[in-house]
Amino acid sequence: MKNIFIRKWFLETTTLIKKYLFYLCFSLVFGNSLPLKVGETLLYNASFRGINAASASLKTIKKEVIGIDSVYHIRFNAKSKGPINYIFPIDDEINLWLDTKTFLPVKIHEKISEGKFKRSTTVHFNRKSNFALINNDTLQIEKNTQSPFSLFYFFRKADIQKFKNKEISLIQNNKTVLLDLIVRENEVANVPAGKYNCSTISPERKDNKKFKNKAELDVMFSNDLKKYPVKIRLKLKYGYLVLELDKIIS
Structure with missing residues (x-):
């Protein structure tokens, strides 16, 4: 016994x-090996039609709590420089609060100043009831609806290959838009911060309509544990706006 x-x-x-x-x-x-930590700052050079036009940054400010949600507070800044600052001044600040588990947005505050155009927008997401409160308006959303800026972080946590030929929902101009995701593998990005092997994501509208100003978007994520968004290319009506990773501060 x-x-x-x-x-x-x-x-x-x-x-x-x-x-x-x-x-x-x-x-x-x-x-x-988590792709994000407080204090991380990604600095970018922005050019339009090959002209150095602006500087931009993505910074993880802090980890905090909104309601019952644990979130990362992330800030995007873009500011024009050189001749562009006199022709078409840009001074944008976008604050995102992303769920620490899903990297989906819980809250977004946009303060946009581009030329004569000014806008201030706050979005609160209610994931349980699938709606978003945009300033004082209510919008029905899909389960995983997010914003274009939260995509830069959502795919740092997600397995990008699993989203190949899948669809995703974004909020754009107070509406939800369904997008097909085109994923291209093993592409090389040469940027000031270095040379990276990347996976590239290109969202396309399911209704075959063009984005505002006939825009097209490509985001290149490094194929490593951090999955940095090393190059962001936005094709506009009159040329390309390109953001290239210049420096990583961690």
Whole structure:
């Protein structure tokens, strides 16, 4: 009887040790490989039709709580420089609060100043009831609806290949738009921050309509643990606006 008890105790103890070791190894391998941490700042050079036009940044400000949601507070800034600043001044600030588990937006505040155009918009997402409150208007949304800017972080956490030929829902001009996702693999981006092997995502509208100003979007994510958005290319009616990663501060 005593031997049976000892054998049972030994098996249970061994099992617990194995579970602990597995958890420890998992933590060591993946615990520090999350694609985002507070303080990370991505600096970009922006050019339009080959002319150096602006500087931009994506910064993870802090981790906080909104209601019951744990979120990352992220800020995007873009400011024109040089001759462009006199011809068409840009001074944009977009704050995003992304769920730390899903990287979907919980709240967005946009303050846009582009030439004579000014706009201030706040969006609150209610994921349980599938609606968004845009200033004082209510909009019905899909389960995973987000904004174009949150895509830069959503795909840093997601397995990009799983979204190949899938669809995604975005809020654009107070409406939801369904997009097909085109994914291209193993493309090379040469940017000031270095040379990266990337996966490129190109959203296309399912209704075959053009985006505003006939825009087309490509985002190149590095094929490493961090999945940095190293190059963002926006094709407009009169040329390309290109953001290239210049520096990483972590």
